Amino acid sequence: MERLGRYTLKLSGTTGVIGYAAVGGKTEGEGPLAGGFDYIYPDDGMGQSTWEQAESAMLNNALTKAIKKAGKKNEDIDMLFAGDLLDQCSSSSFGSKDLNIPFLGMYGACSTMALSLGTAAVFTDSEGAYTAAAATSSHFCSAEKQFRFPLEYGGQRTPTAQRTATASGAAVIERKRQTGIIIDKVIFGKICDLGITDTNNMGAAMAPAAADTIKNFLSDTNTKPEDYDLILTGDLGKVGTELLYELLQTRENIDISKVHNDCGLMLFDPEKQDVHAGGSGCGCSASVLCSNIFNRMENGELKSVLFFATGALMSPTTALQKLSIPGIAHGIHFICK
Amino acid sequence: MERLGRYTLKLSGTTGVIGYAAVGGKTEGEGPLAGGFDYIYPDDGMGQSTWEQAESAMLNNALTKAIKKAGKKNEDIDMLFAGDLLDQCSSSSFGSKDLNIPFLGMYGACSTMALSLGTAAVFTDSEGAYTAAAATSSHFCSAEKQFRFPLEYGGQRTPTAQRTATASGAAVIERKRQTGIIIDKVIFGKICDLGITDTNNMGAAMAPAAADTIKNFLSDTNTKPEDYDLILTGDLGKVGTELLYELLQTRENIDISKVHNDCGLMLFDPEKQDVHAGGSGCGCSASVLCSNIFNRMENGELKSVLFFATGALMSPTTALQKLSIPGIAHGIHFICK
Numbered sequence: 001m002e003r004l005g006r007y008t009l010k011l012s013g014t015t016g017v018i019g020y021a022a023v024g025g026k027t028e029g030e031g032p033l034a035g036g037f038d039y040i041y042p043d044d045g046m047g048q049s050t051w052e053q054a055e056s057a058m059l060n061n062a063l064t065k066a067i068k069k070a071g072k073k074n075e076d077i078d079m080l081f082a083g084d085l086l087d088q089c090s091s092s093s094f095g096s097k098d099l100n101i102p103f104l105g106m107y108g109a110c111s112t113m114a115l116s117l118g119t120a121a122v123f124t125d126s127e128g129a130y131t132a133a134a135a136t137s138s139h140f141c142s143a144e145k146q147f148r149f150p151l152e153y154g155g156q157r158t159p160t161a162q163r164t165a166t167a168s169g170a171a172v173i174e175r176k177r178q179t180g181i182i183i184d185k186v187i188f189g190k191i192c193d194l195g196i197t198d199t200n201n202m203g204a205a206m207a208p209a210a211a212d213t214i215k216n217f218l219s220d221t222n223t224k225p226e227d228y229d230l231i232l233t234g235d236l237g238k239v240g241t242e243l244l245y246e247l248l249q250t251r252e253n254i255d256i257s258k259v260h261n262d263c264g265l266m267l268f269d270p271e272k273q274d275v276h277a278g279g280s281g282c283g284c285s286a287s288v289l290c291s292n293i294f295n296r297m298e299n300g301e302l303k304s305v306l307f308f309a310t311g312a313l314m315s316p317t318t319a320l321q322k323l324s325i326p327g328i329a330h331g332i333h334f335i336c337k
Numbered sequence: 338m339e340r341l342g343r344y345t346l347k348l349s350g351t352t353g354v355i356g357y358a359a360v361g362g363k364t365e366g367e368g369p370l371a372g373g374f375d376y377i378y379p380d381d382g383m384g385q386s387t388w389e390q391a392e393s394a395m396l397n398n399a400l401t402k403a404i405k406k407a408g409k410k411n412e413d414i415d416m417l418f419a420g421d422l423l424d425q426c427s428s429s430s431f432g433s434k435d436l437n438i439p440f441l442g443m444y445g446a447c448s449t450m451a452l453s454l455g456t457a458a459v460f461t462d463s464e465g466a467y468t469a470a471a472a473t474s475s476h477f478c479s480a481e482k483q484f485r486f487p488l489e490y491g492g493q494r495t496p497t498a499q500r501t502a503t504a505s506g507a508a509v510i511e512r513k514r515q516t517g518i519i520i521d522k523v524i525f526g527k528i529c530d531l532g533i534t535d536t537n538n539m540g541a542a543m544a545p546a547a548a549d550t551i552k553n554f555l556s557d558t559n560t561k562p563e564d565y566d567l568i569l570t571g572d573l574g575k576v577g578t579e580l581l582y583e584l585l586q587t588r589e590n591i592d593i594s595k596v597h598n599d600c601g602l603m604l605f606d607p608e609k610q611d612v613h614a615g616g617s618g619c620g621c622s623a624s625v626l627c628s629n630i631f632n633r634m635e636n637g638e639l640k641s642v643l644f645f646a647t648g649a650l651m652s653p654t655t656a657l658q659k660l661s662i663p664g665i666a667h668g669i670h671f672i673c674k
Contacts, residue, residue: 001464003415007439009465050658078340079525087424088652089444097528097650097663102344104452104525105444105650105665107426115441119456126463127338128346146654188416188441191434313434313442315425317483321387326434328442 001125005220007213009186011125016177017334018131019070022291023062024283025140025166027275031268036291037167038065044141044166052086052094055139055168058283059084059095062168063135066290070131070172077101077172078129081116084137084282085109085164086146091137101133109311110206110235111189112136113286114330117171118186121332124175125183131175137168138281147199147316160201162237162280165267169286171294178337181297185221185333189213191313193326199319202280203240203264206310209327210236211247213308215254217331225256229302232293234285234309234329235264237278263288285309297336305334338462342557344550346523348462353514354671355468356407359628360399361620362477362503364612368605373628374504375402381478381503389423389431392476392505395620396421396432399505400472403627407468407509414438414509415466418453421474421619422446422501423483428474438470446648447543447572448526449473450623451667454508455523458669461512462520468512474505475618484536484653497538499574499617502604506623508631515674518634522558522670526550528650530663536656539617540577540601543647546664547573548584550645552591554668562593566639569630571622571646571666572601574615600625622646634673642671 004010021038029040039061046054059082067077080099082092083106096103108115116134123129141151143164149155173183192209210233218224225231236244241262248254263285264278289307296302308331314323341347358375366377376398383391396419404414417436419429420443433440445452453471460466478488480501486492510520529546547570555561562568573581578599585591600622601615626644633639645668651660 003464003467052654052658053660083442083444085425086652087654088422088446088650090650090652090655093528093650093663093665094655094660097530100527102525103528103665104456105420107420107442107444109425119441122460122463122465126459126465127340128459128463130340188439190437191430191440193434313425313427313430315423315427317389317424318427318431321389323390323431326430328430328440 007187007216008220011121011183013182013184014177015121015124015173015175015183017171017181018174019066019172020290020294021062021065021069022169022287023058024287028165028167028267033267033292036295051139051142051145055091055137055142056095058168059091059135059137062170063096063133066170066172072172074099074101077131077133079104079123079132081106081120082135083107083112083116085143108328109313110280110282111309111311111328111330112282113169113289114307114309114332118330118332120173121183121186124173133170133172135170136282136286138164138283140164140166143281157276158200159276160239161276162202162264162278163275164281165279165284167283167287169290171290181294182335182337183332184335187213187217187331189329191326191328193324195324197322197324201239202312203237203277204243205312205325206327207236207240207243207247209329210244210308210310213329213331215252225259228259228304228306231256231260231306233262235280236262236310237264239277303336307332344524344553345557348458348520350519350521351514352458352461352510352512352520354508354518355511356403356509357627357631358399358402358406359506359624360395361624365502365504365604370604370629373632388476388479388482392428392474392479393432395505396428396472396474399507400433400470403507403509409509411436411438414468414470416441416460416469418443418457419472420444420449420453422480445665446650447617447619448646448648448665448667449619450506450626451644451646451669455667455669457510458520458523461510470507470509472507473619473623475501475620477501477503480618494613495537496613497576498613499539499601499615500612501618502616502621504620504624506627508627518631519672519674520669521672524550524554524668526666528663528665530661532661534659534661538576539649540574540614541580542649542662543664544573544577544580544584546666547581547645547647550666550668552589562596565596565641565643568593568597568643570599572617573599573647574601574617576614640673644669
């Protein structure tokens with residue numbers, strides 16, 4: 001491992017993704033990416049008695065499937081890196097508490113998949129772990145209840161609001177891999193706060209952080225957007241994506257629009273599904289990465305992918321106290337060998 | 338770095354603690370360790386308009402002091418690993434958002450200092466970072482409001498309840514160190530759930546995890562309790578400490594009582610201060626470690642210290658849903674060279 005520039009870590013090129021899985025809820029099952037998911041629940045209760053337990057069950061399911069697809073057992077996984085949006089990250093801890101795997105809890109809001117997988121990759125690349133797993137989840141119903149209003153209130157949503165994905169994604173990585181999907185570089189972002197206070201406009205709160213991390217990565221690696229098959233952001237949605245383009249174009253003279261897509265714009269069909277500005281939540285980028293993106297890398301369609309998951313670090317309490325919404329973005333460069 | 342046994346990481350012996358700081362509230366300032374703190378606030382409002390912002394201000398203060406004592410500036414710190422008990426870890430993100438340091442959010446409840454510092458050490462030991470910082474905080478008033486009742490309700494506390502410390506601790510570590518306090522080994526724990534559901538008895542919920550991690554560390558390293566000057570647990574308090582002794586003695590035939598102490602029993606004076614079963618909260622073990630313990634290592638009194646911070650991974654929601662309280666414990670072996 002070596003540091004490139006100020007922020008980017010170049011790994012040894014031998015940490016590979018050996019198993020991955022995505023599971024989703026009913027609405028995600030009606031979206032354009034459903035075919036690539038490993039499991040779609042017939043209803044969002046998932047056989048559990050609360051929304052929070054449903055979310056935990058989803059995370060457990062994605063993680064268990066990823067471990068199985070990697071050809072591993074729980075005892076083969078040296079460490080699990082996981083987190084989620086629920087207070088005290090309870091989806092992750094309750095969803096993995098019976099797996100008997102050393103657990104490193106992480107919090108990056110919707111950036112959690114890049115944070116967890118990137119941290120896991122530093123561990124596997126440095127002999128801290130031989131095999132490691134990363135996972136995260138989100139659930140529309142538990143998120144609405146916690147961050148906005150319980151569904152029973154029938155609240156109206158503004159046009160800039162995004163729909164929290166009911167989904168979970170998990171990946172298992174291992175060192176000493178020569179072929180397949182390789183984690184080549186990792187970048188951890190700084191917190192950016194431009195003073196946005198509208199919790200129904202998360203895309204705008206996260207876009208400055210995405211712009212900062214993307215700019216730093218391209219600068220550290222001395223590369224251009226065209227050098228990649230795909231630059232994928234986590235869940236900026238429609239509003240945040242437009243703002244990201246504008247920030248990068250006007251301030252940095254960087255145009256990513258030709259190679260960019262956003263998980264929040266991919267997971268749902270904006271014409272047929274009523275999701276306002278797009279998808280969001282930890283599970284959005286995690287499930288898109290661990291289905292569509294990794295599938296397209298494995299079948300040779302994508303060779304070099306930059307994945308920047310974005311997070312908004314407010315809490316319901318800080319929002320009620322009228323504080324601004326700090327954003328963050330962490331990135332991973334995947335290549336196919 | 339190499340793995341010892343199933344769980345323990347032996348670092349290269351060159352990651353050193355180069356700066357540390359602890360700050361505390363009024364009650365902590367009346368306790369037996371106050372003299373080792375870097376700053377005691379005259380009142381728990383800390384000049385802020387909310388308890389949550391007071392907690393963030395404390396974390397910012399401890400971190401800034403630790404960076405300064407390390408002889409560093411913010412731009413010298415490659416990465417910050419931090420987390421706390423507040424929903425969405427908002428004390429850490431709001432307390433560090435203006436420092437311009439890449440931020441890796443972590444969640445380990447009261448185990449956060451061992452989790453953050455241990456993860457940071459893996460990064461510095463592996464060239465992932467040259468210099469890194471770890472920090473955490475807790476505040477009695479924000480914790481009571483979030484986990485139990487707002488103080489204004491005047492709720493009564495049970496004898497097994499612990500008092501959340503109003504404190505923050507931060508440490509700066511760097512590679513290529515030959516002398517001073519060295520992070521020699523790190524162990525990340527598994528989640529242990531023995532079915533405890535009483536949120537006023539956190540010590541009992543965390544003791545099984547502490548026993549598991551301590552047992553695994555001693556087994557991986559083939560050492561005995563007497564090989565260490567001090568085995569320090571995070572915040573088991575009186576009830577949890579007694580249970581830890583019993584679990585280790587009866588199940589594993591390990592007696593740590595001669596070399597053990599608990600941060601929750603050290604921070605306050607049980608005779609003079611009304612803290613029931615002792616101190617708790619992320620800031621408890623972090624501030625004790627970053628004041629009394631590191632001070633005693635620096636002055637030569639302690640040469641080899643095992644630090645196991647313990648966390649209870651429930652949330653107010655899971656407690657209301659009558660789910661059990663999963664516990665976790667992460668450990669660090671510090672030696673003085």
